Amino acid sequence: MQSAITFYTNPYSRGGIVHWMLEELGVPYRVEYLEYGTSMKAPDYLAINPMGKVPAIRHGDVVVTEAAAICAYLADAFPEAGLAPPPAERGDYYRWLFFASGPLEAAIGLKSCNLEMTSDQEMQLGCGRLETVVDVLADAVRGRRYIAADRFSAADVYVGSHIGWGMQFGTIDRRPEFEKYWQVLEQRPAHRNSMEQIEAAMAKYPLPDAGT
Numbered sequence: 001m002q003s004a005i006t007f008y009t010n011p012y013s014r015g016g017i018v019h020w021m022l023e024e025l026g027v028p029y030r031v032e033y034l035e036y037g038t039s040m041k042a043p044d045y046l047a048i049n050p051m052g053k054v055p056a057i058r059h060g061d062v063v064v065t066e067a068a069a070i071c072a073y074l075a076d077a078f079p080e081a082g083l084a085p086p087p088a089e090r091g092d093y094y095r096w097l098f099f100a101s102g103p104l105e106a107a108i109g110l111k112s113c114n115l116e117m118t119s120d121q122e123m124q125l126g127c128g129r130l131e132t133v134v135d136v137l138a139d140a141v142r143g144r145r146y147i148a149a150d151r152f153s154a155a156d157v158y159v160g161s162h163i164g165w166g167m168q169f170g171t172i173d174r175r176p177e178f179e180k181y182w183q184v185l186e187q188r189p190a191h192r193n194s195m196e197q198i199e200a201a202m203a204k205y206p207l208p209d210a211g212t
Contacts, residue, residue, distance in 0.1 A: 003060030005029035008048065010036065011201035015055035017067045017161040019198060021074055021154060023190035025081045031197075033205050068101035071154040083157075085149035092148035096140055097155040100162050103127040104137060108171045134172060137163070141181040152188075160185040 007022060007029050009015025022029050034040040034054055041052045049056045049065045056065045057074075064073045075084035085093050106127035110117065122128055141147055141163075148155045164182045166172025185191060 006058040007031050008034055008045065008056040008058075009054045010034055010040070011198045011205055012207045013054050014067045014161075016194065016198055017158055018055040018057065018070050018074075019194040020161065020191050021071045021083075021157045023194045024083060024154075024157065024188075025074060025078050026190075027078060027081075031201075033201055035205060036207075066101070068097055068158050071158050072097060075154040083152075083154045085151065085153060089149040093153055093155045096137075096147045096159050099137070099140075100159045103133050104162060107133045108166065112171060134175075138175050138177045142177040144181070145184055147181075156185055 005022065005027065007015075007018060009019060009031060010033060019031075034045060039045060040054065046052055048058065048063055051065070053065075055067055055070060056063065057070055059073075059077060062073075064070045072084075075081070084090065103126060106125070107130040110125075110127070111130045117125065117129060127133060137159075141159075144150075146152050146156050147159050160182060163172060163178050164186060167174045167178060167182065172178065
């Protein structure tokens with residue numbers, strides 16, 4: 001599919017994950033920066049994502065929301081970029097891509113809201129406790145350069161972003177396993193290119209004051 005890609009984002013959002021993914025693809029794309037509370041909630045954008053959140057992409061007639069889904073979609077839409085393992089080798093790829101988008105994100109969210117689960121709630125919720133989730137993720141990256149199929153993939157974009165941001169903002173412990181894994185990923189040219197663009201956009205689109 002060679003249709004143009006439109007990328008909807010805000011520099012202070014999970015859109016940074018998709019921005020990195022797009023740079024890894026090496027294909028043209030157009031960025032539309034949306035502002036919280038205004039253009040992100042405007043009817044034109046709600047027609048794309050009724051949640052009024054970013055990121056989202058439009059690729060021809062296809063609209064995809066949710067950062068993990070966008071990464072998986074783009075890896076398949078542009079196979080020449082080599083960002084997904086062959087189907088027979090995708091067990092770890094799917095596992096850790098969606099582990100990060102499911103249990104990891106949910107556990108971090110609960111912890112950041114100061115919500116402590118009871119033992120019964122831990123059984124009911126798919127994410128479990130953050131401490132357990134982080135232990136499992138640390139085991140997954142320990143001694144590995146990449147998280148799936150011994151090659152860089154969209155799973156590293158997604159998982160790596162959460163590990164990098166988590167350590168930066170204190171939501172994930174700075175464990176040696178995480179630091180070693182992230183040091184490889186953050187030096188990728190595509191990641192550096194995306195960060196340069198994000199930093200430039202931050203200057204142009206400052207984060208609104210709380211409550212606005």
